[in-house]
Amino acid sequence: MADDFLLSNARIIDGTGAPWFRGDVRVRDGRIVEMGPRLPRSGEVIDVAEQWLAPGFIDAHCHDDLIFLREPDRPEKIAQGVTTIVVGNCSFSLYPTVDASHELLRDHFAGLLGETDASEIFRDLASYRTALHTAGIAPNLVSLTGHAALRLAVMGYEKRDATDAEIARMQALLATQLQQGSVGISFGLVYPPSAFADARELIALGKTAAEHGKLVAAHIRSYEGGLLLAIHEFLDVLQQSGAAGLLSHLQAAGRPSWGTMPRAIGRLESARLDGVDVSFDMYPYMAGSSYMLQLLPPDALEGGIPALLQRLRDPSQRETLQLRTENGDPGNPSKVALIGWGNVQISAIGIPELKALEGLRMDAAAAQLGTSPFDLLVRCVEEDEGRTGIIMFQLSEDDVRCACSHGLHMTGSDGLPRPGSKVHPRAFGTFPRMAGRLRRQEKWFGIEDSVRRMTSIAAQRFGLYDRGVIRPGAVADLVVFSDAIDDRATFDTPSQLATGVRDVFVNGEAVLREGKLSGRRPGRVL
Known part of the structure; x- marks a missing residue:
């Protein structure tokens, strides 16, 4: 692609929510330099042919940290029109480490996304960035710093309140990452060791971010x-x-909680009236995804996987853990009690002889093996080292629509890439679903609002002030797509690429032209 090109004859959606309009957009040296009707023809002219031209989509929440190192072209994201991807969510990032925490972080991250090599864990954001830039990446990457990495570096898997000195060490480690370009910190308050933190620790780290x-x-x-x-x-x-906040994947999970969404959003609206800068992300599906360890009480992971395995070998502790997993604690029902084993689907498993169970619900998989769902869970912990992925069918359409159509919402796929497995289809279909069927058939929002949720809202939240909009001076992250844009990934066939995206430009360079990957890698760690 030439440095100077003109996108002509487009229906322009500028990302702000303003009505679309017909016009042309000129790009030079990676930025938009001019826009308007019937611009002079010079350089290469690309006829958009009355298709939609929008800012490149921003995946505000996903877990592509590891797959970026292995598949830097990110074809399933480019096929959706995504030009910037936010990683480091839910306390999971590939950095920072100290010598004593390298293997701890490696095991922690592997729990969510499968086998992780020692070379894929990094000392800090700078070294992670160097690895990505050395190989090149097609879309841009934005990274939060995971709280778990900080706690593992200072406290390991100890389940206790941090001392003042330990908090200070975590703050110093976080400050280094922020100075290197991390856009903030992410907490994962159901995932040990982040789940072990008290309010004092969270507030102190929040102050460092602020x-x-x-x-x-x-x-x-x-x-x-x-x-x-x-x-x-x-x-x-x-x-x-005093920090700005992003509540990750806002949802009301489990039938007893359905209908809570308006009250939940009301709390956020009230907080904003009181001066708290908060917004949220969410994906447009009625199922979530995580690792199987999330079905256990968080304190079961005190001391990490080795300590959990030791507890499971003790018949008395195993029985207690089964009761708590299937029923919960007094006044606090467990995930399994709320949604049932029949609504938990195995999505990714590293045990070759159990690979065929991917795509089955836990009750059906256990019955096929002649065992109980809890005993199957234990086997996965023992043989798969807790790295088994699951999908949880736990949300109501009314609540998801309420969240995804609210003004504070931005779109995040929350994708958990595990190539060769039956992962949640949101990794392949979130953005075409927003711009396609939810707009056309379900009428959740108009085209301008749909695009705004995928572009400018996230750009503002992450401080990407020259992205997420089409205007002179903005970086030329752009997507051309037809009105027939659609997601094809399903829970049975989750790796089908989206259709309807014609061209994608990252930093002014084409990474997709006429539906074909260019092989270019102009993306940067922002």
Whole structure:
């Protein structure tokens, strides 16, 4: 692609939510330099042919940290029109480490995304960035710093409150990452060891983020019956730290919690009236995804996987753990109690002889093996080292629509890439679903609002002020797509590429032209 080119005859959606209009856009040296009707023809002219021209989509929440190192062209994201991807979510990032925490972080990350090589864990963001830039990446990457890496570096898997000195060490480690370009910190308050932190620790780390003008994102402590209390805790952290906040994948999980979404969003709206800068992301599906360890009580992971395996070998402790997993604690029902084994589907498993169970619900898989769902879980922990992925069918359409059509919402796929497995289809279909069927058939929003949720809202939240919009001076991250844009990935065939995206430009260079990957890697760690 030439440095100077003109996208002509387009229906332009500028990303702000303003009505679309017909016009041309000129790009030079990676930026938009001119826009308007019937611009002079010079350089290469690309006829958009009355298709939509929008800012490149921003995946505000996903877990592509590892797959970027292995598949830097990110074809399933480019096919959706995604030009920038935010990683490091839910307390999971590939950095930072100290010598004593390298293997701990490696095991922690592998729990979510499968086998992770020692060379794929990094000392800091700078070394992660160097690895990505050395190989080249097609889309841009934005990274949060995972709280788990900080805690593992300072405290390991100890389940206790951090001392003042330990908090200070975590703050110093976080400050280094923020200075190197991390856009903030992410908490994962159901995932040990992040789940072991008290409010004092969270607020202190939030203050460090605020001092650097950076963000606090959080997978909060509960999306079930404790949703409103968990939102209150997060808002308190933001208020006391002064940081801007992003509540990750806002949802009301489990049938007893369905219908809670308007009250949950109301809490966020009230907080904004009180001066708390908070917004949220969410994916447009009625199922979530995680690792199988999330079905266990968080304290079961005190000391890490080795300690959990030791507990499971003790008949008495195993029996207690089964009761808590299937029923919960007094006043706190477990995930399994709320949604049932029949709504938990195996999505990714590293045990070759059990690979055929991918795509089956836990009750059906256990019956096929002549065992119980809990015993199957234990086998996965023992043989797959806790790295088994699951999909949880736990959300109501009314709640998801309420979240995904609210003004504070931005789009994040929350994709968990595990090539060769039956992962959640959101990794392959989130953005075409937003711009396609949810707009056309379901009428959740108009085309301008759909695009705004995938572009400018996320760009503003992550401080990408020259992206996410089409205007002179903005970086030329752009997507051309037809009105027939559609997602094809399903829970049975989750790796089908989206259709309807014709061209994608990253930093002014074409990574997709006429539906074909160019092989270029102009992306950067922003």
